[in-house]
Amino acid sequence: MKTVSEKITFDSSLTLESGQVLSGFELMTETYGELNSDKTNAVLVCHAFSGNHHAAGIKDGDKKPGWWDEIIGDNKTIDTTKFYVVSLNNIGGCHGSSGPVSISSELGKPYGASFPEVSVSDWVKTQKMLADHLGINCWEMVAGGSLGGMQALQWAISYPEKVKKAAIIAASSKISAQNIALNEVAREIIRKDQNFHNGEYLAQGKLPTKGLKAARMLGHITYLSESNMRKRFGRKLQDPKNKVDAGINYEVENYLQYKGEQFAKSFDANSYILMTKAMDSFDPAKDFDNDLVRCLQGIQAKLLIASFDSDWLFPKEYGLDIQMSAIKAGIDSSYVELNGDYGHDSFLFYSDQYASALKNFLNSNG
Amino acid sequence: MDSQLQSIVLDWIPSNSKVVDFGCGDGTLLKTLIKKKFVTGYGVENDPEKINDCIANGISVIQQDIDISIQNYKGMGFDVAVMASSIQCLRRPRNAMRNILQVANECVITLPNFGNWELRLGILNGKMPSSAQLPAKWYETKNLHLCTIADFEELCREESFTIKKKVYINRAGKSSWLASRFPNLFAAQAVYLIG
Structure with missing residues (x-):
């Protein structure tokens, strides 16, 4: 697979x-x-809240492949022998694109908390500029899961003639009070880390890693399903040899501690806040008097909306809501409800049913 | 779907209308309707393989259980609702019939006639009947509520559903004098336009 x-x-x-x-x-x-x-x-593949430009393949020195490696690659669901796949880190992120950790030319130091608020439509705007830069007039497909699915939907709304197909996976046209509440708890945990310094921690030479870690631990639970956690960990006790902390009893605790720790090493706290805020504010219908049907009416792309049965963070009703509005609007749109073991995270993993739906959609014509 | 049956359905559905096909299968009928009658079409299907066929065919499909979801399609602006050889697969066909007439102004219903002589012979032989229209064995059939033409038309009378048009088709997939004169005995399938 040619990777650049x-x-x-x-x-x-x-x-x-x-x-x-x-x-x-x-x-x-x-x-x-x-x-x-x-x-x-x-x-175009759009990453979810904590994803980045590295969607497929294994980079030198990395243990784990890109976030959608099970789906993107030679002869995979999104077949790179046929398609040219573009992935990017969105602005406000912390993996190379402009964001709170990048140096502001005006300030001469990292933006930190002063990096402006970004929205899903801002990201789509920058992705359109990227398409123009690459000479791509129309995407064969824009796809993404979760917050990435929101970008795919926004693309179809913002640039109707520039997208042929949009795959909106484990996503929503707006998130619920419960989702916002969970995001706010995560943000509060970060803000209350004593190293946070109102977001100006870089200038102080500090990092709010404890808060970031705890926020991720909470988030991680919401990405998994109860049945998946039961199957994977049950009430198994942690092997004392591999305990990350002496106070740990159960495997699930050890797992969350480890995952939280790893995440806190590679993610920026201000980015966490910006990304979750962008998710909270996403609501394309707000520009159409809160009428999603009118909002979707201009779409020319075919939509594929997919939900996973074990996803309680973005339950199937979110996907169905977009689908029913799409029918009212009279636009081409299909809805599939997929079996997935991993809760909200199911969109990251290959399954036959999921891959067939996505592959058939990408390769369909007419 | 037999070609004669399909041509009747095609004839009854107005051009450029908005159509929902409950139990759309692989989307063949919708594809033909889109191509020949320029309809805006959606299928409702619950079989993952058939859903995949629809997606591969470029047909808009919604993965849902008709029994549970049919009432959600009210107020969506459908001109015609189709239920082709699906009604006998439902758990609550009467409920579906009541709802489908609120989903669209007109409905096209096709059903296999369980009163056909061939099937009656099967029962006389003491075996669950089968035919070209009803090929599956009793233990693997998806049909839950089979009815005869007489049964279905009785339901329509009881519920005050207006049958605007109807055509009876024989075992060869053709309309014939016998099937029209004695439908409950000689028709293998019936197709109705209900309003």
Whole structure:
């Protein structure tokens, strides 16, 4: 699989949905496969809340492959021998694109808490600029799970003639009070870390890793299903040789501690807050008097909406809600309810039913 | 679907209408309706393999159980609802019939006639009957509520469903004098336009 990683600089200023302006910005990108001469085989994949540009393959020195490696690759569901797959880190993130940890040219130091609020439609706007930069006039498909699915939906709404198919997986047209509440608890945990310093921790030479770790531990529970945790851990006691902390009794505790720790090493606290805020505020119907049907009416892309039965964070009703509005709007849209063992995280993993639906959708015509 | 049956359905469904096909299978009928009558079409199906066929065919499909979900399709602006050889697979066919007439102004229903002589012979032989239209064995059939033409039309009378048009088809998939004159005995399938 031909893989190219590239950081692309955009010099033109970007007015964000909030009204704030970035004088320029950078996007960290990764592409897989090759763009055909007509530039008609391009697929954009949008990452979820904590994802990044590294969607497929194993990088030198890494143990784990990219976040959607089970789906993207040569002869896989999104087949890189046929399609040119574009992946990027969204702005506000912390893996190479402009975000709180990057240096502001005006401040001469990292943005920190001063990085402006970003929204899903801001991300889509920057992705459109990326498409223009790559010479891609129309995506064969834009796909993503969770917050990535929201970007796929926003693409179909914002640029109707630039997307042929949008795969909106384990996503929603707006999240619930319960989702916002869970996000706010995570943010509160981060803010209350004594090293947070109102988000200016980098300037203080500190990192709120404890808060970030605990926030991730909470989040991680919401990404899994109860049955998956039962099957995977049950009430098994942790082997004393591999305990990350002396106070740990159960495997599930050890697992969450470990996962939280790893995450806190690689993620930025301000990015965590920005990304979850973008998720909270996503509601494309708000520009259409809160009428989702009207919001969807202009869509020209075919939609595939997929929900997973074990996902309690973004339950199937979220997907069905988009589907029923799409029917009212009279646009092409299919809805599938997939079996998935992993709760909300099911969208990351291969299953026959999931892969067939996505593959048939990507390869369908007419 | 037999070609004659399909041509009747195609004839009854207005061009450019918005159609929902409950139990759409692999989406063949919808694909034909989209191609020949320029309809905006959606299928409702619960079999994952058939859903995949629909997606591969470029047909909009919703994975749902008709018994549970049919009432959710009210107020969606459908002109015609189709239920082709599906009604006998439902757990609550009367409920589905009541709802489907609120989903669309007109409904096209096709059903296999359990009163056909071939099936009656099967019962006389002391065996669960089978035919070209009802090929599955009793232990693997998806049919839960089989009815005869007489049964179905009785339900329509009781519920005050107006049968606007009907055609009876024989075992060869053709309309014939016998099937029209004695449908409950000689028709293998019936197709109705109900309003």
